[in-house]
Amino acid sequence: MSILDRIGKRVELDSYSRIGNMRFVFLAILAGLFEPGIAADIPAPRPAENSLAVSIKSPLQRDEYLTTQVDKAADKFVNCLVRVHADGNIERIFCTDPYDSPPRAIHRLRDYRDHNGKEWFFDTHIDKTGTSIAESCVLGANRKVEHCFSMKWLDSHDVLFADNGDRIYMFYVPRVKQHVWISGKALDLVLRRVNSRDEVVWEWSSADHPVADVKEPPRKKGFISEVANYVKLVRTSILTSLGASGDPICVPIMGRQKCVHMHWVDYLHANSLAWDRDGGIIVSARHASEVFKVNYPGGNVAWIFGGYAAQHQDFKFLNDPLNGFSFQHSAKILPNGNMLMYDNGNGRPDQRSRAVEYKFDLDRRTAMLVWSHSAPEDFRYRDCCGGVQRLENGNTLIAWGGLGDKKITGSFPVASEVTADGKIVFELRSNVPALPYRVWKIEK
Numbered sequence: 001m002s003i004l005d006r007i008g009k010r011v012e013l014d015s016y017s018r019i020g021n022m023r024f025v026f027l028a029i030l031a032g033l034f035e036p037g038i039a040a041d042i043p044a045p046r047p048a049e050n051s052l053a054v055s056i057k058s059p060l061q062r063d064e065y066l067t068t069q070v071d072k073a074a075d076k077f078v079n080c081l082v083r084v085h086a087d088g089n090i091e092r093i094f095c096t097d098p099y100d101s102p103p104r105a106i107h108r109l110r111d112y113r114d115h116n117g118k119e120w121f122f123d124t125h126i127d128k129t130g131t132s133i134a135e136s137c138v139l140g141a142n143r144k145v146e147h148c149f150s151m152k153w154l155d156s157h158d159v160l161f162a163d164n165g166d167r168i169y170m171f172y173v174p175r176v177k178q179h180v181w182i183s184g185k186a187l188d189l190v191l192r193r194v195n196s197r198d199e200v201v202w203e204w205s206s207a208d209h210p211v212a213d214v215k216e217p218p219r220k221k222g223f224i225s226e227v228a229n230y231v232k233l234v235r236t237s238i239l240t241s242l243g244a245s246g247d248p249i250c251v252p253i254m255g256r257q258k259c260v261h262m263h264w265v266d267y268l269h270a271n272s273l274a275w276d277r278d279g280g281i282i283v284s285a286r287h288a289s290e291v292f293k294v295n296y297p298g299g300n301v302a303w304i305f306g307g308y309a310a311q312h313q314d315f316k317f318l319n320d321p322l323n324g325f326s327f328q329h330s331a332k333i334l335p336n337g338n339m340l341m342y343d344n345g346n347g348r349p350d351q352r353s354r355a356v357e358y359k360f361d362l363d364r365r366t367a368m369l370v371w372s373h374s375a376p377e378d379f380r381y382r383d384c385c386g387g388v389q390r391l392e393n394g395n396t397l398i399a400w401g402g403l404g405d406k407k408i409t410g411s412f413p414v415a416s417e418v419t420a421d422g423k424i425v426f427e428l429r430s431n432v433p434a435l436p437y438r439v440w441k442i443e444k
Contacts, residue, residue, distance in 0.1 A: 076100065079109050093143055096123065110437070114161035122156035123148075129248040129259045136169065149198055153187075160273040160281065165196040168273060168281065174246035174264050175207055185236050187264040188212065191273075191281065191294065202297055206268060209301045214267050214288040214311045232263035272387075274332035282339075284331040288312075289324075289347055291331045291339070305339070305358075305367060308348050315360070318368040322348060325356060329401070330387035330438065338370065342386040344401060351381040355388045355398045355418075373422055375400060379412040387438035395419050399439035415439040 076098035096109070108124040124134040134154040140146040153172040160168035172187040186207075193202035206212050239249065239262065250259040269287040276282055280302060281294045289307035294300075306313030307325040317324050327346035334340055339358045345351045354374040358367040373396065375382065386401025399415045414436045417426035428439070 093119070094121070094139055094145070099125065108156070110156055112159055112161075114165075114167075115163055116165075120159065122159075124156050128257060129250050130261065131248055136167070149194070151192070155270070157271045158273045160275065162193075166193055166201065168193045170270050170273065172264075172266075173205065173207075174262065176240050185233060185240065185262070185264050186212070187266045187268075189268045189270050189283075189285075191283075204294055204299045208299075210312060211268065211285065211288070211290065211292055211301060211304065214285075214290070215265075229263075233265075235260075236263045272330050272332070276333045277335070277337065282331055282333055284328055284341070286327050286329065289326050289328065291328065291341065303362075307343075315365050315367040318366050320356075320358075320367075320369040322350060322352070322354075327383075329385060330389075330399075332388075334390055339367075340388050340390055340396070342388045342398065342401070344383060344386060345381060346383055351383075353380065353382045353386065353401065355396055371420065373398065373418050385437045387436075387440070389440045391417070391441060392443050395425065397439060397441050399436045401436060417441075 077100075078098045079096045094109075108122070110122045110124075112120045112122075114120060119139045120136060121139070122134055122136055124132055127133050133150070134156045135148045135150040136154070136156075136159060137145050137148040149167075149169075151169070151171055153174075155170040155172060157170060159170075162168070169192050171190050171192065173190055175186045175188050188205050188207040190206070191202075191204040192200055195201050239260075240246075244262065246262050246264070248259040248261050250257040252258075267287060268283075268285040270283050271286045272282075272284040274282040276293055279296050281296055282291060283294060284291050289310045290312055291305040291307075292312075293302040295302050303314045304310075304312040305315055307328060308323055309326070310324070322343075322345070325341060325343035325345075326348050327344040329342045329344065331339060331341040334357070337360060339360065341356055343354050343356050345353050352374055354372050356369060357371040359370045360367055374380070379400070382401035384402035385399070387399040389397040391397060395417050397415060397417045400413055413427045415428045416424050418424055
Protein backbone atom coordinates (compact mmCIF):
# COMPACT_ATOMS: atom_id res chain seq x y z
CA MET A 1 0.00 0.00 0.00
CA SER A 2 1.43 3.41 -0.96
CA ILE A 3 1.90 6.20 1.52
CA LEU A 4 -0.97 8.17 -0.05
CA ASP A 5 -3.25 5.15 0.23
CA ARG A 6 -2.28 4.82 3.87
CA ILE A 7 -3.21 8.46 4.41
CA GLY A 8 -6.58 8.03 2.74
CA LYS A 9 -7.33 4.92 4.78
CA ARG A 10 -6.28 6.64 7.99
CA VAL A 11 -8.58 9.59 7.31
CA GLU A 12 -11.52 7.36 6.41
CA LEU A 13 -11.20 5.42 9.66
CA ASP A 14 -10.27 8.10 12.15
CA SER A 15 -10.65 11.64 10.98
CA TYR A 16 -14.30 12.64 10.95
CA SER A 17 -17.06 10.91 12.83
CA ARG A 18 -20.71 11.52 13.63
CA ILE A 19 -21.17 13.78 10.61
CA GLY A 20 -24.61 12.37 9.84
CA ASN A 21 -26.51 14.07 7.04
CA MET A 22 -25.06 17.52 7.52
CA ARG A 23 -24.85 19.46 4.29
CA PHE A 24 -21.35 20.79 4.43
CA VAL A 25 -17.85 19.90 3.44
CA PHE A 26 -14.78 20.24 5.60
CA LEU A 27 -11.54 21.28 4.03
CA ALA A 28 -9.58 19.99 6.97
CA ILE A 29 -6.05 20.29 8.16
CA LEU A 30 -5.89 17.28 10.40
CA ALA A 31 -3.50 16.34 13.15
CA GLY A 32 -3.04 12.60 12.57
CA LEU A 33 0.39 11.91 14.02
CA PHE A 34 0.46 8.62 15.93
CA GLU A 35 -2.87 9.55 17.51
CA PRO A 36 -6.52 9.41 16.40
CA GLY A 37 -7.35 12.15 13.94
CA ILE A 38 -9.43 15.28 14.37
CA ALA A 39 -13.06 14.42 14.99
CA ALA A 40 -16.13 16.58 14.51
CA ASP A 41 -18.33 16.59 17.59
CA ILE A 42 -21.19 18.94 16.74
CA PRO A 43 -23.99 19.10 19.30
CA ALA A 44 -25.45 22.31 17.87
CA PRO A 45 -29.14 22.28 16.93
CA ARG A 46 -28.51 23.97 13.60
CA PRO A 47 -25.09 22.96 12.28
CA ALA A 48 -23.41 25.12 9.67
CA GLU A 49 -24.64 24.27 6.18
CA ASN A 50 -21.78 25.58 4.11
CA SER A 51 -18.22 24.35 3.83
CA LEU A 52 -15.55 25.18 6.36
CA ALA A 53 -11.84 25.61 5.83
CA VAL A 54 -9.97 24.54 8.95
CA SER A 55 -6.26 25.06 9.59
CA ILE A 56 -5.13 22.95 12.52
CA LYS A 57 -1.60 22.62 13.85
CA SER A 58 -0.74 19.43 15.69
CA PRO A 59 1.20 19.83 18.94
CA LEU A 60 2.59 16.34 18.37
CA GLN A 61 5.01 17.65 15.75
CA ARG A 62 6.36 21.13 15.21
CA ASP A 63 4.53 23.09 12.52
CA GLU A 64 2.82 20.08 10.96
CA TYR A 65 -0.28 21.04 9.02
CA LEU A 66 -2.92 19.13 7.14
CA THR A 67 -3.28 15.37 7.04
CA THR A 68 0.15 14.16 8.06
CA GLN A 69 1.13 10.50 8.09
CA VAL A 70 4.49 8.85 8.56
CA ASP A 71 5.69 5.98 6.43
CA LYS A 72 7.54 4.19 9.21
CA ALA A 73 9.56 1.98 6.89
CA ALA A 74 10.95 4.88 4.87
CA ASP A 75 10.78 7.39 7.73
CA LYS A 76 9.02 9.84 5.44
CA PHE A 77 6.12 12.26 5.89
CA VAL A 78 3.64 13.70 3.43
CA ASN A 79 1.11 16.52 3.87
CA CYS A 80 -2.16 16.80 1.97
CA LEU A 81 -4.94 19.26 1.34
CA VAL A 82 -8.01 17.08 1.80
CA ARG A 83 -11.74 17.62 1.59
CA VAL A 84 -13.97 15.43 3.71
CA HIS A 85 -17.51 15.27 2.35
CA ALA A 86 -20.68 14.83 4.36
CA ASP A 87 -21.10 11.30 2.98
CA GLY A 88 -17.68 10.39 4.39
CA ASN A 89 -15.82 10.35 1.07
CA ILE A 90 -12.25 11.59 1.22
CA GLU A 91 -11.03 13.83 -1.59
CA ARG A 92 -7.30 14.51 -1.69
CA ILE A 93 -6.80 17.82 -3.45
CA PHE A 94 -3.02 18.09 -3.24
CA CYS A 95 -0.21 16.21 -1.51
CA THR A 96 3.42 17.17 -1.06
CA ASP A 97 6.17 14.84 -2.12
CA PRO A 98 7.36 12.59 0.72
CA TYR A 99 9.94 14.36 2.88
CA ASP A 100 12.27 13.41 5.72
CA SER A 101 10.81 13.21 9.18
CA PRO A 102 11.30 16.21 11.49
CA PRO A 103 13.48 17.79 12.68
CA ARG A 104 15.59 17.19 9.57
CA ALA A 105 12.88 18.48 7.27
CA ILE A 106 9.41 19.86 7.60
CA HIS A 107 6.47 20.95 5.46
CA ARG A 108 3.65 23.33 6.23
CA LEU A 109 0.62 23.99 4.06
CA ARG A 110 -1.85 26.86 4.44
CA ASP A 111 -4.82 27.25 2.17
CA TYR A 112 -6.34 30.45 0.72
CA ARG A 113 -8.86 31.37 -1.98
CA ASP A 114 -8.83 34.41 -4.23
CA HIS A 115 -11.83 36.39 -5.47
CA ASN A 116 -12.28 34.06 -8.42
CA GLY A 117 -12.44 30.98 -6.23
CA LYS A 118 -8.99 29.72 -7.20
CA GLU A 119 -7.28 27.70 -4.52
CA TRP A 120 -3.89 28.96 -3.39
CA PHE A 121 -1.66 27.55 -0.68
CA PHE A 122 1.66 28.20 0.97
CA ASP A 123 4.10 25.30 0.95
CA THR A 124 6.82 25.90 3.52
CA HIS A 125 9.78 23.60 3.99
CA ILE A 126 13.21 23.68 5.56
CA ASP A 127 16.32 23.69 3.39
CA LYS A 128 19.69 22.12 4.23
CA THR A 129 20.79 25.20 6.16
CA GLY A 130 17.74 25.03 8.41
CA THR A 131 16.15 28.06 6.75
CA SER A 132 12.40 28.19 6.18
CA ILE A 133 11.58 28.43 2.47
CA ALA A 134 8.02 29.37 1.48
CA GLU A 135 6.29 29.18 -1.89
CA SER A 136 2.85 30.49 -2.82
CA CYS A 137 1.20 28.16 -5.32
CA VAL A 138 -2.12 27.94 -7.15
CA LEU A 139 -3.94 24.74 -8.04
CA GLY A 140 -5.52 24.36 -11.44
CA ALA A 141 -8.77 22.66 -12.36
CA ASN A 142 -6.96 19.31 -12.64
CA ARG A 143 -5.65 19.66 -9.07
CA LYS A 144 -2.14 20.14 -10.37
CA VAL A 145 0.11 22.98 -9.32
CA GLU A 146 -0.08 25.54 -12.12
CA HIS A 147 2.19 28.19 -10.75
CA CYS A 148 4.37 28.86 -7.71
CA PHE A 149 5.82 32.14 -6.54
CA SER A 150 8.56 32.66 -3.98
CA MET A 151 10.80 35.39 -2.66
CA LYS A 152 13.44 35.59 0.03
CA TRP A 153 12.02 35.75 3.58
CA LEU A 154 8.45 35.22 2.35
CA ASP A 155 5.95 35.07 5.24
CA SER A 156 3.09 32.58 4.96
CA HIS A 157 0.86 34.19 7.61
CA ASP A 158 -1.37 35.77 4.98
CA VAL A 159 -1.81 36.92 1.40
CA LEU A 160 -4.18 39.56 0.08
CA PHE A 161 -5.98 39.19 -3.25
CA ALA A 162 -7.14 42.07 -5.44
CA ASP A 163 -10.08 41.94 -7.85
CA ASN A 164 -7.77 42.32 -10.86
CA GLY A 165 -5.73 39.24 -9.91
CA ASP A 166 -2.90 41.07 -8.14
CA ARG A 167 -1.58 39.61 -4.88
CA ILE A 168 -0.01 41.34 -1.87
CA TYR A 169 2.54 39.30 0.04
CA MET A 170 4.38 39.87 3.30
CA PHE A 171 8.09 39.30 3.69
CA TYR A 172 10.95 40.55 5.85
CA VAL A 173 14.22 42.34 5.23
CA PRO A 174 16.96 42.35 7.92
CA ARG A 175 18.21 45.79 8.88
CA VAL A 176 20.91 46.98 11.25
CA LYS A 177 19.83 50.24 12.85
CA GLN A 178 22.46 52.95 12.92
CA HIS A 179 24.03 53.96 16.26
CA VAL A 180 22.52 50.96 18.05
CA TRP A 181 24.65 47.93 18.80
CA ILE A 182 22.84 45.24 20.76
CA SER A 183 19.10 45.86 20.37
CA GLY A 184 19.05 47.27 16.87
CA LYS A 185 18.93 44.16 14.68
CA ALA A 186 15.50 44.38 13.09
CA LEU A 187 13.34 42.46 10.66
CA ASP A 188 11.42 45.08 8.72
CA LEU A 189 8.04 44.10 7.34
CA VAL A 190 7.65 44.61 3.59
CA LEU A 191 4.39 44.44 1.65
CA ARG A 192 4.85 43.69 -2.03
CA ARG A 193 2.09 43.75 -4.65
CA VAL A 194 2.66 41.61 -7.74
CA ASN A 195 0.46 41.20 -10.78
CA SER A 196 -0.59 37.99 -12.54
CA ARG A 197 2.84 37.92 -14.29
CA ASP A 198 4.61 38.18 -10.90
CA GLU A 199 5.84 41.68 -11.73
CA VAL A 200 6.25 44.04 -8.76
CA VAL A 201 3.76 46.90 -9.07
CA TRP A 202 3.94 48.35 -5.52
CA GLU A 203 6.03 47.98 -2.37
CA TRP A 204 5.95 49.29 1.18
CA SER A 205 8.39 48.90 4.10
CA SER A 206 7.80 49.41 7.81
CA ALA A 207 11.35 50.81 8.13
CA ASP A 208 10.15 54.14 6.78
CA HIS A 209 7.32 54.66 9.30
CA PRO A 210 6.74 55.16 13.05
CA VAL A 211 5.64 51.53 13.48
CA ALA A 212 9.33 50.59 13.20
CA ASP A 213 10.03 52.12 16.61
CA VAL A 214 8.38 49.36 18.64
CA LYS A 215 10.41 46.83 20.57
CA GLU A 216 9.86 43.12 20.40
CA PRO A 217 8.52 41.63 23.65
CA PRO A 218 10.57 38.91 25.38
CA ARG A 219 9.96 35.54 23.76
CA LYS A 220 10.11 33.73 27.10
CA LYS A 221 10.03 34.90 30.67
CA GLY A 222 12.81 34.19 33.09
CA PHE A 223 16.43 35.13 33.72
CA ILE A 224 17.94 32.26 31.72
CA SER A 225 15.82 33.05 28.66
CA GLU A 226 16.74 36.72 28.84
CA VAL A 227 20.46 35.88 29.05
CA ALA A 228 20.20 33.49 26.09
CA ASN A 229 18.38 36.16 24.08
CA TYR A 230 21.09 38.70 24.94
CA VAL A 231 23.88 36.32 23.90
CA LYS A 232 22.19 35.72 20.54
CA LEU A 233 21.88 39.47 19.96
CA VAL A 234 25.57 39.97 20.77
CA ARG A 235 26.49 37.18 18.37
CA THR A 236 24.42 38.75 15.60
CA SER A 237 25.95 42.17 16.34
CA ILE A 238 29.47 40.80 15.92
CA LEU A 239 28.64 38.88 12.75
CA THR A 240 26.90 41.82 11.09
CA SER A 241 29.75 44.16 12.00
CA LEU A 242 31.99 41.73 10.11
CA GLY A 243 29.80 42.00 7.04
CA ALA A 244 27.35 39.09 7.43
CA SER A 245 24.30 39.57 5.21
CA GLY A 246 21.67 38.00 7.43
CA ASP A 247 21.67 34.59 5.78
CA PRO A 248 22.78 31.54 7.80
CA ILE A 249 26.54 31.08 8.04
CA CYS A 250 27.31 27.43 7.33
CA VAL A 251 30.51 25.40 7.68
CA PRO A 252 30.81 21.78 6.47
CA ILE A 253 31.80 19.51 9.35
CA MET A 254 32.26 15.78 8.76
CA GLY A 255 30.17 15.88 5.61
CA ARG A 256 27.28 17.82 7.14
CA GLN A 257 26.64 21.55 7.27
CA LYS A 258 26.57 23.23 10.64
CA CYS A 259 24.81 26.58 10.38
CA VAL A 260 24.55 29.63 12.61
CA HIS A 261 21.41 31.74 12.19
CA MET A 262 21.20 35.46 12.84
CA HIS A 263 19.00 36.59 15.74
CA TRP A 264 16.92 39.38 14.29
CA VAL A 265 14.24 41.24 16.23
CA ASP A 266 10.79 40.49 14.83
CA TYR A 267 9.33 43.68 16.27
CA LEU A 268 6.01 43.56 14.39
CA HIS A 269 5.28 39.91 13.55
CA ALA A 270 2.48 40.70 11.12
CA ASN A 271 -0.10 37.92 11.09
CA SER A 272 -2.99 39.18 8.94
CA LEU A 273 -3.75 41.48 6.02
CA ALA A 274 -7.16 42.88 5.07
CA TRP A 275 -8.64 45.48 2.76
CA ASP A 276 -10.21 48.64 4.12
CA ARG A 277 -13.28 49.97 2.30
CA ASP A 278 -11.24 52.65 0.51
CA GLY A 279 -8.56 50.25 -0.72
CA GLY A 280 -6.19 50.78 2.18
CA ILE A 281 -4.45 47.81 3.77
CA ILE A 282 -5.09 46.76 7.38
CA VAL A 283 -2.06 45.11 9.00
CA SER A 284 -2.18 43.22 12.30
CA ALA A 285 1.16 43.41 14.15
CA ARG A 286 0.98 40.84 16.95
CA HIS A 287 4.25 41.55 18.77
CA ALA A 288 3.40 45.24 18.99
CA SER A 289 -0.27 44.68 19.95
CA GLU A 290 -1.06 47.16 17.18
CA VAL A 291 -3.20 47.25 14.07
CA PHE A 292 -2.38 49.92 11.52
CA LYS A 293 -3.67 51.11 8.16
CA VAL A 294 -1.40 51.67 5.17
CA ASN A 295 -2.95 53.97 2.58
CA TYR A 296 -2.79 52.63 -0.95
CA PRO A 297 -1.02 53.56 -3.14
CA GLY A 298 0.45 56.49 -1.15
CA GLY A 299 1.96 54.26 1.52
CA ASN A 300 1.60 56.58 4.51
CA VAL A 301 0.36 55.07 7.78
CA ALA A 302 -3.10 56.60 8.21
CA TRP A 303 -3.52 55.52 11.84
CA ILE A 304 -2.24 53.09 14.45
CA PHE A 305 -4.78 51.30 16.63
CA GLY A 306 -2.79 50.27 19.67
CA GLY A 307 -3.98 47.68 22.15
CA TYR A 308 -3.23 47.12 25.82
CA ALA A 309 0.15 48.70 26.77
CA ALA A 310 0.96 49.37 23.09
CA GLN A 311 3.69 51.87 22.30
CA HIS A 312 1.59 53.71 19.71
CA GLN A 313 -2.08 54.60 20.10
CA ASP A 314 -4.17 56.96 17.97
CA PHE A 315 -7.49 55.96 19.59
CA LYS A 316 -9.03 56.05 23.05
CA PHE A 317 -10.87 52.91 24.15
CA LEU A 318 -14.49 53.28 25.22
CA ASN A 319 -16.70 50.68 26.89
CA ASP A 320 -13.93 48.05 27.03
CA PRO A 321 -13.59 46.58 30.54
CA LEU A 322 -10.25 44.94 29.60
CA ASN A 323 -8.74 48.19 28.28
CA GLY A 324 -7.95 46.92 24.82
CA PHE A 325 -6.77 43.91 22.88
CA SER A 326 -3.39 42.20 23.15
CA PHE A 327 -1.33 39.98 20.79
CA GLN A 328 -4.27 39.86 18.38
CA HIS A 329 -4.99 37.93 15.18
CA SER A 330 -7.30 38.30 12.18
CA ALA A 331 -8.02 42.05 12.21
CA LYS A 332 -10.44 43.16 9.49
CA ILE A 333 -12.80 46.00 8.62
CA LEU A 334 -16.50 45.11 8.36
CA PRO A 335 -18.83 46.64 5.74
CA ASN A 336 -20.13 49.05 8.43
CA GLY A 337 -16.61 50.34 9.08
CA ASN A 338 -16.17 48.58 12.43
CA MET A 339 -13.11 46.45 13.15
CA LEU A 340 -13.44 42.77 14.05
CA MET A 341 -10.49 40.85 15.49
CA TYR A 342 -9.48 37.92 17.65
CA ASP A 343 -7.98 39.17 20.90
CA ASN A 344 -5.63 36.54 22.35
CA GLY A 345 -4.98 38.59 25.48
CA ASN A 346 -1.35 37.56 26.11
CA GLY A 347 -0.10 40.87 27.50
CA ARG A 348 -2.94 41.72 29.88
CA PRO A 349 -2.87 40.79 33.58
CA ASP A 350 -6.27 39.19 33.02
CA GLN A 351 -5.38 36.79 30.23
CA ARG A 352 -8.65 36.05 28.50
CA SER A 353 -9.21 35.35 24.80
CA ARG A 354 -12.20 36.82 23.01
CA ALA A 355 -13.63 38.00 19.71
CA VAL A 356 -14.12 41.77 19.71
CA GLU A 357 -15.72 44.41 17.49
CA TYR A 358 -14.84 48.09 17.79
CA LYS A 359 -16.65 51.08 16.32
CA PHE A 360 -14.31 53.84 15.18
CA ASP A 361 -14.89 57.58 15.40
CA LEU A 362 -12.05 58.82 13.21
CA ASP A 363 -12.75 62.49 14.04
CA ARG A 364 -12.71 62.03 17.81
CA ARG A 365 -10.19 59.18 17.59
CA THR A 366 -12.18 56.81 19.76
CA ALA A 367 -12.72 53.06 19.51
CA MET A 368 -15.86 51.82 21.26
CA LEU A 369 -16.32 48.15 22.03
CA VAL A 370 -19.75 47.31 20.61
CA TRP A 371 -19.62 43.51 20.70
CA SER A 372 -17.50 40.77 22.21
CA HIS A 373 -17.64 37.07 22.92
CA SER A 374 -15.19 35.64 25.45
CA ALA A 375 -13.99 32.10 25.84
CA PRO A 376 -15.72 30.30 28.72
CA GLU A 377 -13.91 29.75 31.99
CA ASP A 378 -12.76 26.21 31.22
CA PHE A 379 -10.56 27.38 28.34
CA ARG A 380 -10.53 31.11 28.90
CA TYR A 381 -7.07 31.77 27.40
CA ARG A 382 -5.52 30.70 24.08
CA ASP A 383 -2.02 32.11 23.78
CA CYS A 384 -1.48 31.59 20.06
CA CYS A 385 -3.26 31.80 16.74
CA GLY A 386 -7.01 32.00 16.23
CA GLY A 387 -9.29 34.03 13.97
CA VAL A 388 -12.73 35.52 13.43
CA GLN A 389 -15.15 35.86 10.53
CA ARG A 390 -18.44 37.79 10.40
CA LEU A 391 -20.91 35.68 8.43
CA GLU A 392 -23.65 36.78 6.06
CA ASN A 393 -26.30 35.74 8.59
CA GLY A 394 -24.79 38.11 11.18
CA ASN A 395 -23.20 35.35 13.25
CA THR A 396 -19.48 35.27 14.02
CA LEU A 397 -17.24 32.26 13.49
CA ILE A 398 -14.43 32.11 16.06
CA ALA A 399 -11.33 29.93 15.79
CA TRP A 400 -10.10 29.65 19.35
CA GLY A 401 -6.39 29.18 18.70
CA GLY A 402 -3.84 27.38 20.85
CA LEU A 403 -4.26 26.35 24.44
CA GLY A 404 -2.61 28.43 27.11
CA ASP A 405 -2.09 25.28 29.19
CA LYS A 406 -0.29 22.77 26.94
CA LYS A 407 -1.23 19.92 29.30
CA ILE A 408 -4.91 20.29 28.45
CA THR A 409 -6.11 17.77 25.90
CA GLY A 410 -8.09 18.64 22.80
CA SER A 411 -11.46 18.38 24.53
CA PHE A 412 -12.39 22.02 24.03
CA PRO A 413 -13.88 23.62 20.90
CA VAL A 414 -11.66 24.24 17.92
CA ALA A 415 -14.18 26.75 16.57
CA SER A 416 -17.58 28.15 17.50
CA GLU A 417 -20.26 29.97 15.53
CA VAL A 418 -22.10 32.40 17.79
CA THR A 419 -25.04 34.75 17.31
CA ALA A 420 -24.96 38.45 18.11
CA ASP A 421 -26.38 37.71 21.57
CA GLY A 422 -23.78 35.02 22.27
CA LYS A 423 -25.79 31.87 21.56
CA ILE A 424 -23.66 29.02 20.21
CA VAL A 425 -25.22 27.49 17.09
CA PHE A 426 -22.27 25.40 15.91
CA GLU A 427 -19.08 23.98 17.35
CA LEU A 428 -16.24 21.94 15.92
CA ARG A 429 -14.37 19.86 18.46
CA SER A 430 -11.19 17.80 18.35
CA ASN A 431 -10.43 14.53 20.10
CA VAL A 432 -6.67 15.26 20.18
CA PRO A 433 -4.78 18.40 21.24
CA ALA A 434 -5.19 20.77 18.29
CA LEU A 435 -4.08 24.30 17.60
CA PRO A 436 -6.41 25.91 15.03
CA TYR A 437 -4.55 28.68 13.28
CA ARG A 438 -7.67 29.91 11.52
CA VAL A 439 -11.10 28.65 10.54
CA TRP A 440 -13.37 30.21 7.94
CA LYS A 441 -16.69 29.43 6.38
CA ILE A 442 -16.99 29.38 2.59
CA GLU A 443 -20.32 31.00 1.89
CA LYS A 444 -20.25 31.24 -1.90
